[in-house]
Amino acid sequence: MGSDQHSNDLAGFLRARRTQVTPQQVGLPTGPGHRRTPGLRREELATLAGVSIDYYTRLERGKETRPSPAVVDSLARALHLQEDEHEHLRRLAARAARTAPEPPTVPSRAVRPGVKLLLENLRPSPAYVLSRTLDILAANPGGLQLYAGIDNWPARRRNLARYYFLHPSARDLFPEWDTRVRGCVARLRALAGTDPDAPDLAQLVGELLLKSADFARLWERYDVRPHRPGTKHFHHPQVSDLTLGYQSMQLDGTPGHRLVAYYAEPGSADHDAMVLLDMLGAQNTSRSADRTADADRRDRTR
Structure with missing residues (x-):
């Protein structure tokens, strides 16, 4: 550009x-x-x-x-x-x-082993690592289970902006969907102000402009907004309604990577729902690992 x-x-x-x-x-x-x-x-x-x-x-x-x-x-x-x-x-x-464009940056998608261990240690709190364009790079069981149905997508397609606008479960999951998507688009707009030539951003925005009229409308508003802590409300198909606090933090040593963790007061109904999500997510992860192992064994015997 x-x-x-x-x-x-x-x-x-x-x-x-x-x-x-x-x-x-x-x-x-x-x-x-x-x-x-x-x-x-x-x-x-x-x-x-x-x-x-x-x-x-x-x-x-x-x-x-x-x-x-x-x-x-x-x-x-x-x-x-x-x-x-x-x-x-x-x-x-x-x-x-500026008269000359700056070379585009291509951020790493690799998540360090220590960060993956941290995600595991945060259980049962749902937690995940996001890229600057909201790709889910790593997650603990509850973190993936929280976004109903996203685990049915291939790992490379698991992106929160893509989920909000294109996944059929998103509008039912978020009672405040309109507020959630405005904040999502505003964060991508803020990134466009700092690194507009980035190929990861251009690819995601291009896909959403083509596939979602809601995204196109919000993109043209040019709202910008950073990520802030607060609470999120979910109407989850497996654990019903829950309200969780959340905190986001940049990860040292990996530009653009952000860790997001959710929490609830111990003993509350929201905390019980959070524990159940973690259990369900762990079961799904185990079944997925078993299917992968079975597929590997079949490949070796051919």
């Missing part, structure tokens, strides 16, 4: 966010009649940011690629961007100003 595409990324972000800010939010009168433009008009945003209409129009068209830090900060204030979104805009502007 060259500098022209980088400037298009900046332009696309500005256009998308401008349409999401209403005149009422910035104290502008709406006036009589219907506004044909959703959100703010270009001239309104330019005035709020203290830049000329011509200059802002060139930014949105990708013709201006070197906005100063002061202009970027003014645009962020005018667009009512949150801190994460403001930082994303800074990164887009910095990339647009």
Whole structure:
């Protein structure tokens, strides 16, 4: 991806966010009649940011690629961007100003033995290791069982974004599916701001744009959001309703790898459900290992 595409990324972000800010939010009168433009008009945003209409129009068209830090900060204030979104805009502007593209990075998918041992020691708490594009690289039994049906997919296809949008069980599993998928897409958008040429990201986004209209709609909003701790609600087909807290942490020595672990208060119904998930996941893992061993034995006797 060259500098022209980088400037298009900046332009696309500005256009998308401008349409999401209403005149009422910035104290502008709406006036009589219907506004044909959703959100703010270009001239309104330019005035709020203290830049000329011509200059802002060139930014949105990708013709201006070197906005100063002061202009970027003014645009962020005018667009009512949150801190994460403001930082994303800074990164887009910095990339647009470059004349030569940076070489794409190809992160490792290998999970260290010590991390796999840690996943096992966290049982019965569901836990797994994610790549930067939300591939499940490793998981303990409960971590895989938590996402109902994902173990039916080949290991290379086990990706949370793919699961949210394409797996038939996802909408039933998450009572707050809309909130969950918005956060998922926003995290991928944040990655696109730091490493837009990454082949792993391009492949996943391309697949989801083609196969999911919901993903395509959210992708065009240009929301960005980091991963934060909290709670998640599940309506699981095997253990019914449960609410689990979760914590995410970056793993030292492996760029882009993140460990996610869930927890519940000991003695609670949620903790009992968590223990049951771990047991079911262990049984599935054992059966899968037996099938693999049987297949290996058949191959050796042929």
